[in-house]
Amino acid sequence: GTAKIVENMELGHNVMHGQWDWMNDPEIHSSSWEWDIAGVSAHWKQTHNYIHHKYTNVLGMDDDVGYGLLRVTRDQRWQPWSVGNPVYNLLLQLFFEYGVALQHLELGKVTQGGIDRVELVRRGREVLAKVGKQIAKDYVVYPVLTGPAFPLTFTANLTANMIRNVWTNMVIFCGHFPDGAEKFTTADLEDETRGQWYLRQMLGSANFEAGPVMAFMSGNLCYQIEHHLFPDLPSNRLHEISVRVRALCEKYDLPYTSGSLPVQYLKSWRTIAKLALPNQFLRATADDAPETA
Incomplete structure (x- = not known):
């Protein structure tokens, strides 16, 4: 379990972000790395490196906002099947690598005609080959x-x-769904400047406190805010830059969302459980809910 976590978090995730491409080592390069999970590396680099990191937490653009399965913001319309939110999350945790594998298929768009059938078949074959x-x-x-x-x-x-699936899911969810990690709509992207893009990365991400061992086991994604600001920065430098990022947040009165791993994880679960209910049964609105900064 430990070996698979290290291969997935500290190696796979960071290598495929191009953090070590500067070494020009063909065995540790984003263009050649294929990780030890069911998801296809090439698919993940498209859905994660490009879509997720460019449109972080934007509803309708970033599939990581609920993974097409969970309701994680009040801006998502409640559907009757949303009552199963906690069950879906538990299953997603246990079989997270298969969720990653299916993500690039964009099955939610198939019924709407949003994906060419030939392209869907091609992606499907690649997924089946890797899963097999x-x-x-x-x-x-x-x-x-x-x-x-x-x-x-x-x-x-x-x-x-x-073990690897649950741990990976926990680390990722603690970086995106605890209280303070903002969600956005496409309206927030209108006329977005480069500076506002950096601001959205900070507002949409959250850290958790970790020592050297925990940082290594999480692929240094305990510094999720810094990772979203500079996704191709080598992971071992995120701690160093976090000091400067936190100082900027204090200087300009910006939220720097952080907390212990158990607290951040429980807050993520709390949000997922609450949003299984329709908005009329919830006290707050999308603007002043506890999960917003």
């Missing part, structure tokens, strides 16, 4: 190689993958 490869490696080949220990190896690999 991962399942064969973790649940067939490696267990077979251990002979009589097949059941133990199978369950150990399943447990390790779920």
Whole structure:
């Protein structure tokens, strides 16, 4: 489980952001890295590096706002199936790598005709090939190689993958959904300047407190605010720059959202649980809800 977390968070995520491309090492380069999860690296670089980081927390633009499954802001219209928010989140945690794999298919847009069928089939084949490869490696080949220990190896690999999935989900959600992490609408993008883009990254992200070990295990995404400001900055420099970012926030009276990991995680769950209900059952509005800064 630890090995898979390190490969996913500190290596895969940061390498594919291009943080180490300056070394010109072909084995540690964003163009060649394929990580040890069900999601296709090329797909993730499009949905995450480009769409998520450009349109951070913009409803209707950034699929990471609820992953097409969760209601995480009052600006999202409540639907009857939203009552299952906590259940969906639990399932997404346990099988997060498959959620990442499906994200680029944009299944929510298929029924609306927003995706060309030929393109959908092409993406689908790439997803099935990667998922098949991962399942064969973790649940067939490696267990077979251990002979009589097949059941133990199978369950150990399943447990390790779920440990990685839950941890990855926790780190990402603590960076985007606790109280203070703003959500935006497309109206907020009108005439957005470069400076306002940086401001939106700060307002839409949240940190959690971590020492050196926790920072390493989270891929340094305990500094999510700094990562969103400078996504291709090498992860080991985020702590250093966080001091300057915090000072700027204090100087200009801007919120710098941070807290302990358990608190940030529980706040994320609280928001997800609350928004399973229609707005008329909630006290606050989208403008003064606890989850807004």
